[in-house]
Amino acid sequence: MTDTDASEHDEGYDVARYLRIRRASGPDLAPDGTLAFRMDTTGTAQVWTVDEPGGWPTQRTFYDEPVSFLDWSPERRELAFGMDQGGDERQQLYRLNPDTGRVHEWTATPDAKHRWGGWSHDGERFAFASNRRAGDVFDVYVQPRGGGPEDAELVHEGDGWLSVLGWSPDDDRLLVHRAHASFDHDLYVLDLETGAFEHLTPHDGEARFGSAQWGPDGEAVYAVTDHDRDLLRLARLDLADGSLETVVADEEWNVDGVTVDEDTGRVVYSRNVDGYTETTVGEFADPTTIETLAEPSLPRGVAGGVSFADDGEQFATWVSGRTVNTNVFLVDATTGETERWTHAGTAGVPPETFVEPELVHYPTFDERDIPGFFSTPGDETGELPVVVDVHGGPEAQRRPSFAGVKQYLLSQGYAVFEPNVRGSSGYGRAYSHLDDVDKRMDSVADLAAAADWLAEHPSVDPDRIAVMGGSYGGFMVLSALTEYPERWAAGVDVVGIANFVTFLENTGDWRRELREAEYGSLEEDREFLESISPINHVENVQAPLFVLHGENDPRVPVSEAEQIVAELDDRDVPVRKLIFEDEGHGFSKLENQIEAYRAVVGFLDEHV
16 A cells, blocks of 8 residues: 555545646657657656657656756757756756667756757757856857857856847847846847847836747747736837837737747737636738637646647647646647647546636725635535635736645635735736835735635635745745734745845845845845844734745745744744755655645644
């Protein structure tokens, strides 16, 4: 009898069974039609391939650490992939021959981060951005496919957070993205012969330029941008005159992603409609007009990672929904017909037992309506305990993708509520800025309003409302417990911020400028940052708290967990700590996930 079987009983499956529900994502189609993807069958995401829909997949990498991305060569049967060590986020780059299993180590600079920038069209070179020269800035490099770390050529010295987005159709230029803040970006073109670094997007104020890529002729760039408007739209940036023309805009929702096939002019773009992805397929009738083709018949949920086949007739994409675990589908670009190619399993848990959430809106202190997803057990009646699950970011959004732990909680009689408080992305720039710097605590007030709304709901026990969150969501948990202690029965803080001052002092050098743009700067806002840090209000905590963290976290250092636990240890409040030595900002290894969430569930069962 396995450990999972031993703990299963008449009330359902153990949380470990739900954590063993697999996901297949990150698809990429090779020139010969082979689909490569990442799947976590072994407990961490590895490279797998499959040749036909529903075919038996072949595992191609065999590491303890998860693979972070993969990308087929355009000319050879080989692919690039990335991997860090122990969650330190210092990604290294590798080349894999999937048929022999041989791996060539490209970067081998473990103290630096490496961001993949794509293959040249002839497959002879690749580009990447790295902070190997200076920890707080990223430079652009080009390296031959057969070379090692000593062969990387520094082609541009950066002075900020740079990423390479791809090679021009004739391979003489690179498209480069710079992030000044989460909602302020710029695009550049780097001429590899002259070294010229042309600024494409000068602007006043803030503007995002995301999902950017070369147009088919190399004379323009397509990107989603909120330049001069609140919502993201799909636009064409002409490289000759710098004009920015709208291609697709929506008056209510963000156009949040685009993929262009250079050879055929076919295009796939997506809208984020209240968290759900709506995918549109078309082809360019002219440079700023898309002629729409058939609507893809994809499952409802969240989708992304589009990869066109070599002839542009099909594309691969992953889909994840609350009742559909993450898998890869191939879509016929003309007819919209869809076929599931991967069969990441549900570990024997019947999919028909998975619960679809209800999209709700609740009022908050300033009469604004806050969106959220509310899930209740299908066969439960009476007043239920609730776990309020807060996303990180804060410039993120809770979307209806598959989540095994939530389905487990629902199977055990918990309701789950997931608010998108002010500051969340997906609802326009203005909404995302409602929690900036001195307005930080307004988002915590939204969380308190969620608890008030739940307390009045006929299905909820008002005395059994717990709050759980990770990263920035962990800060929200700690602030909820310190600012509104009477509303909560328990709290679970995963890799969360306890003290904004020590967090900004100790976070990775490459992140500090971006985070100060959101939270406030150490130089100018230190007093305010201290005033809102939960560590300085621990005397208010009444509810039991469970704190989990990864020892190698480069974003929110483990010292944030240590200090909040140390403060609460001296007070008459139950507090528990669990630190994983081989994890970073979250838990990527199955055995650690099982240990973590078994402990979380036990904690909730005891206190809620």
